[in-house]
């Protein structure tokens with residue numbers, strides 16, 4: 001199949017080209033994101049491949065349909081960037097990679113907790129300036145903490161398994177009680193119990209209308225004083241402006257985030273010689289108890305290989321049968 005690949009980076013080119021030896025698709029790599037202004041690049045391509053910050057909106061989808069696109073595959077598990085109703089209306093199939101390496105995101109989540117909790121990021125900078133002073137580097141031990149995991153699907157379950165080795169008390173909130181981790185975690189029926197008792201809260205839920213800004217100015221006062229919030233899921237789960245206020249007041253003690261609600265204009269590019277105009281984001285970067293990474297939790301060799309194979313297999317299955325096992329339907333907009 002002829003496939004136009006948007007928002008492609010060097011690592012995408014490498015992993016998709018290597019995997020494609022098995023599938024024989026005709027791949028065209030484009031660096032720009034898919035938006036309504038770049039959709040024309042896919043004219044004549046039956047397949048379109050996107051990533052998390054492409055703007056797969058109604059306008060872009062209609063243009064793709066006019067240009068002959070029949071299937072859009074996202075190289076991700078999350079799919080909140082795609083207007084599934086518009087795709088269905090235009091007769092375009094949308095598919096994703098439901099799981100590639102939940103452990104990649106899980107290990108990164110644990111890494112963020114350890115880095116911020118033990119101030120490894122600050123130690124790194126000090127030592128490089130020959131400053132071996134330890135004052136200000138005191139940390140905490142995970143085993144002394146209560147950790148609340150919101151969402152215990154593939155990634156949340158991996159987080160529970162990985163963290164359980166450290167010996168903390170683990171609380172979980174999800175209507176789905178994952179049998180793989182039931183013996184490791186206490187499921188709470190009321191999210192307020194988790195909010196009240198957790199020293200560390202880590203989010204592993206999809207972004208939906210229901211979960212948008214789940215941490216906001218109204219919910220933050222119910223959290224434990226000094227709470228440590230970790231978000232490796234989707235940026236808009238946090239009302240970032242409210243979280244900045246929480247950090248300034250001391251209500252929130254630590255914030256580690258790999259995703260940001262306005263990341264589309266920032267992440268996945270080198271802006272080191274540019275002025276960042278996003279004041280909320282810039283304020284976050286000034287705080288010593290905040291650790292931000294640029295949506296890299298998925299980025300491991302195993303995950304890239306898994307993403308490449310499942311994505312190319314999605315296109316191949318559709319080409320041969322007109323169907324795709326990993327296809328999404330419009331109702332997934334609300335559920336996932």
Ligand code: NAI
Pocket residue numbers: 077078079098099102105150151152153154155156173174175176204205206207210211232233234258259295296297298299336
């Ligand atoms: P999953 O679909 O396996 O699990 C999600 C879980 O969240 C399900 O068990 C569901 O019942 C639960 N859930 C949904 N709404 C909820 C709510 N309001 N309260 C409590 N639980 C709720 O998804 P998976 O694979 O674990 O991924 C989770 C999210 O992680 C993805 O949606 C994606 O946004 C994000 N992600 C981030 C990556 C990164 O690089 N930072 C990479 C991959 C995924």
